[in-house]
Amino acid sequence: xxxxxxxxxxxxxxxxxxxxxxxxxxxxxxxxxxxxxxxxxxxxxxxxxxxxxxxxxxxxxxxxxxxxxxxxxxxxxxxxxxxxxxxxxxxxxxxxxxxxxxxxxxxxxxxxxxxxxxxxxxxxxxxxxxxxxxxxxxxxxxxxxxxxxxxxxxxxxxxxxxxxx
Numbered sequence: 566x567x568x569x570x571x572x573x574x575x576x577x578x579x580x581x582x583x584x585x586x587x588x589x590x591x592x593x594x595x596x597x598x599x600x601x602x603x604x605x606x607x608x609x610x611x612x613x614x615x616x617x618x619x620x621x622x623x624x625x626x627x628x629x630x631x632x633x634x635x636x637x638x639x640x641x642x643x644x645x646x647x648x649x650x651x652x653x654x655x656x657x658x659x660x661x662x663x664x665x666x667x668x669x670x671x672x673x674x675x676x677x678x679x680x681x682x683x684x685x686x687x688x689x690x691x692x693x694x695x696x697x698x699x700x701x702x703x704x705x706x707x708x709x710x711x712x713x714x715x716x717x718x719x720x721x722x723x724x725x726x727x728x729x730x
Contacts (some may be wrong), residue, residue, distance in 0.1 A: 591720060
């Protein structure tokens, strides 16, 4: 019997989530401004893409209510969450009307919300949006970035949040 997976095998969404849940991801909150108000969404699919030119990418579901507002602004800030910011992640993963009601923040040079206490941030302009499956792949051209303080990142693994030790 071969150890190679049968290429014709099928699986359901639950199995897909289960297997991918065994891969840890960092957690970011992507923020922007829309009609003078701050908006944001939790993202677990953020990564670097290119050094020359400096680019990053994230993926967002097509059914996101926040994404059209971010896209309309043409820019975003990726706020990299610290390991003690699970509560912030949960707010931005929710459908709350005003996710910034109890969150401290200031504006970046790109006029996007920079959340108080994050490890680092990456300010970007939206360079390209690619439709794939039930998501959009958003490529950002980095315009500014900085480390705000040292510490551990917030991680998502196996259906829960944790720390890197």
